[in-house]
Amino acid sequence: MPALDLERERRKLDRLITYFHFGRARRKIRKCLRLSRARDLAFYAEYFAAQEKILDGKLRHALLYLEEARRLRPDDGCTWNDIALCCAEMGHYRQALNRFDEGLRRDPNCATLYHNKGWLLHTRGKYRGAALCFHKALELEEDREETLFSLGDTYVRLGNPRRAEKFFHAARRRLKGKSAAMYRETLRRLRALTE
Numbered sequence: 001m002p003a004l005d006l007e008r009e010r011r012k013l014d015r016l017i018t019y020f021h022f023g024r025a026r027r028k029i030r031k032c033l034r035l036s037r038a039r040d041l042a043f044y045a046e047y048f049a050a051q052e053k054i055l056d057g058k059l060r061h062a063l064l065y066l067e068e069a070r071r072l073r074p075d076d077g078c079t080w081n082d083i084a085l086c087c088a089e090m091g092h093y094r095q096a097l098n099r100f101d102e103g104l105r106r107d108p109n110c111a112t113l114y115h116n117k118g119w120l121l122h123t124r125g126k127y128r129g130a131a132l133c134f135h136k137a138l139e140l141e142e143d144r145e146e147t148l149f150s151l152g153d154t155y156v157r158l159g160n161p162r163r164a165e166k167f168f169h170a171a172r173r174r175l176k177g178k179s180a181a182m183y184r185e186t187l188r189r190l191r192a193l194t195e
Contacts, residue, residue, distance in 0.1 A: 077110025
């Protein structure tokens with residue numbers, strides 16, 4: 001499998017994790033890790049090894065692999081994103097924001113970086129900044145379900161139920177058949193807005 005296929009596999013892996021399909025994600029990681037090592041593709045070997053550690057909850061170990069992947073490919077937005085997410089999950093929020101910003105400087109067209117920076121700002125109660133990030137992510141990938149959902153949630157927090165409803169409806173349409181759990185949660189949020 002050429003490197004281009006491993007890029008496609010990275011995108012598929014991101015979707016599996018987003019939709020909480022962790023068993024399938026683990027199988028994909030193992031397959032890609034074996035292949036990247038067999039083909040001596042160092043960047044992918046480091047990246048997929050990090051993904052395995054992330055799913056195992058070993059974030060410090062994951063960071064070691066991700067830092068090596070970053071060294072091998074310094075402008076890869078997905079690697080910067082995962083470094084930032086590991087920092088955030090370990091409670092290093094300022095460091096995570098710095099990593100998101102550096103990733104966006106190096107790869108300004110990475111919708112995932114904007115989305116997850118928005119997620120972090122949202123969790124920290126910075127809803128206006130989160131909304132800006134989510135909107136930028138949608139400029140780059142207009143049908144990104146998790147961003148549509150997150151914008152709905154952010155507008156609820158900003159006290160704008162009409163805009164929230166608009167984004168929850170868009171997320172619902174995109175989620176159908178992709179993630180039963182996220183679809184149900186979107187319906188629950190829509191019901192809460194109309195009660």
